[in-house]
Amino acid sequence: MSPDQKHRYKLYYVNMRGRAEPIRLVFHFLGVDFEDYRMNKEDFTGAMKEKAPMRQLPFVEIDGGKTTLCQTVSICRYLAKSIQPDRWFGGATKTDSAKVDMMADGFADLFNLSAMAKYADESIKEIAMENYKKSIGPKLEIMQDLLKKSKGEYFVGKSIHWCDVYILGILQALDEGDDGIFENLPELRSYYVRMRNLPELKEYIDTNWPETKYTE
Structure with a gap:
């Protein structure tokens, strides 16, 4: 992670583009380092599924789970307004x-x-x-x-x-x-x-x- 980056981000999704790809694009456009965690569909169960606010993918953890968000549009909107807000x-x-x-x-x-x-x-x-x-x-x-x-x-x-x-x-x-x-x-x-x-x-x-x- 860049020393100028204030927060850590981890994106959870299955190993495909799908609904997570717009989130990845926003991260890359803004030059943000993030962990792109991709799993098999059958792995989204138990404790992993409990992490997701609505028990669905994709979701993003911020700073190790201090904030967890789901819904692609909502995540993209949050990132756009919270990262480099002056732009x-x-x-x-x-x-x-x-x-x-x-x-x-x-x-x-x-x-x-x-x-x-x-x-x-x-x-x-x-x-x-x-x-x-x-x-x-x-x-x-x-x-x-x-x-x-x-x-x-x-x-x-x-x-x-x-x-x-x-x-x-x-x-x-x-x-x-x-x-x-x-x-x-x-x-x-x-x-x-x-x-x-x-x-x-x-x-x-x-x-x-x-x-x-x-x-x-």
Whole structure:
């Protein structure tokens, strides 16, 4: 841990990107040293499960368990507002902060839509996949329109906020799970490629993510 870092962080999740990846991205974007504890699904039981506030993954321990948080969006929001608070990563005004939360929650809904289809029981998988295919395109078009209406290259004004880093993690999951999903979404596609190449994240992404076919 860097001598300038005030707190210790330990992220618990299974050995995959999933719901923990946006948290990892926020840590890396902010240059924070953290322990990325990855386990097998069957290991999340007993004393390990008791550590989690809602008995679910992911969760983060801060300073050896003095504070323990779960829920991906809540963890990302906390990190954004508590680490380097003077950069206003969570929004410089109450209005901007609310918009940042809105965008993160909106993309969380899209991730849940995808996950429900991907992991649906075989008895309802066909229906769940049909619902996903029917819904995801129009919903992403709405998000693209919001991006276009923003004053900058990001979803809330001219500055990058934690929602943008969170959204990158969701877009990667959609890209990996649905070939061609951004073909008819040029602005959202350009945003995705630009975010993948942020200097703060590029090394981590190049090392840990599969390549994307999108280049612009």
